[in-house]
Amino acid sequence: GAGVSQSPSNKVTEKGKDVELRCDPISGHTALYWYRQSLGQGLEFLIYFQGNSAPDKSGLPSDRFSAERTGGSVSTLTIQRTQQEDSAVYLCASSQTGVGNQPQHFGDGTRLSIL
Amino acid sequence: DQQVKQNSPSLSVQEGRISILNCDYTNSMFDYFLWYKKYPAEGPTFLISISSIKDKNEDGRFTVFLNKSAKHLSLHIVPSQPGDSAVYFCAASAWGGSEKLVFGKGTKLTVNP
Numbered sequence: 001g002a003g004v005s006q007s008p009s010n011k012v013t014e015k016g017k018d019v020e021l022r023c024d025p026i027s028g029h030t031a032l033y034w035y036r037q038s039l040g041q042g043l044e045f046l047i048y049f050q051g052n053s054a055p056d057k058s059g060l061p062s063d064r065f066s067a068e069r070t071g072g073s074v075s076t077l078t079i080q081r082t083q084q085e086d087s088a089v090y091l092c093a094s095s096q097t098g099v100g101n102q103p104q105h106f107g108d109g110t111r112l113s114i115l
Numbered sequence: 116d117q118q119v120k121q122n123s124p125s126l127s128v129q130e131g132r133i134s135i136l137n138c139d140y141t142n143s144m145f146d147y148f149l150w151y152k153k154y155p156a157e158g159p160t161f162l163i164s165i166s167s168i169k170d171k172n173e174d175g176r177f178t179v180f181l182n183k184s185a186k187h188l189s190l191h192i193v194p195s196q197p198g199d200s201a202v203y204f205c206a207a208s209a210w211g212g213s214e215k216l217v218f219g220k221g222t223k224l225t226v227n228p
Contacts (some may be wrong), residue, residue, distance in 0.1 A: 014197075035218075043159070043216070043219060044218075045216065046215070048214075048215055091158055101166055102214075103149055106151075106158035106161075108157050109158050
């Protein structure tokens with residue numbers, strides 16, 4: 001497929017466990033974003049990667065959240081010691097250049113439920 | 116502080132009529148605006164965008180209008196079709212930096228046959 005791919009599509013885990021979410025951006029897209037959508041809310045920016053530049057981590061809600069992007073392609077978002085308030089849909093998006101006026105294209109998200 | 120606001124949580128229109136979805140923003144640094152459509156259990160799908168140097172952009176049945184002085188934009192869908200029923204999100208970004216999108220909370224559109 002040519003779109004943004006995310007896995008797993010659903011994840012249920014116990015409070016306190018670590019989780020890892022994966023994103024495969026559209027081939028050739030240099031910019032990659034993570035967002036999350038909590039129940040009844042709009043999408044909230046988490047982190048941004050552009051090429052080899054330092055990521056913009058300004059949206060990460062706590063130091064339990066981290067993300068990597070290896071080889072300028074696949075990205076993983078890791079949440080350590082999960083809490084119930086981490087339950088949300090985590091969405092990944094990519095865009096062609098990350099330089100103004102390029103729409104971001106989203107994957108279908110990972111629905112994370114913390115018991 | 117909500118920088119992008121969609122004040123109508125829901126909108127219901129008849130098939131064939133015009134749907135008008137509204138969005139207001141507060142940050143004067145925003146220069147690129149987008150509308151996304153979202154079906155349940157799917158990611159947002161890009162619909163249409165507009166740069167701050169324009170006041171109108173049209174793509175088929177979808178037209179976005181931007182009023183910079185009022186910090187207001189709207190999405191017009193005409194004619195509306197039942198398949199347009201979805202949640203519509205308005206988003207904005209500012210030039211420079213990460214161009215991260217700031218989203219409104221969405222408007223659920225229902226188009227009745």
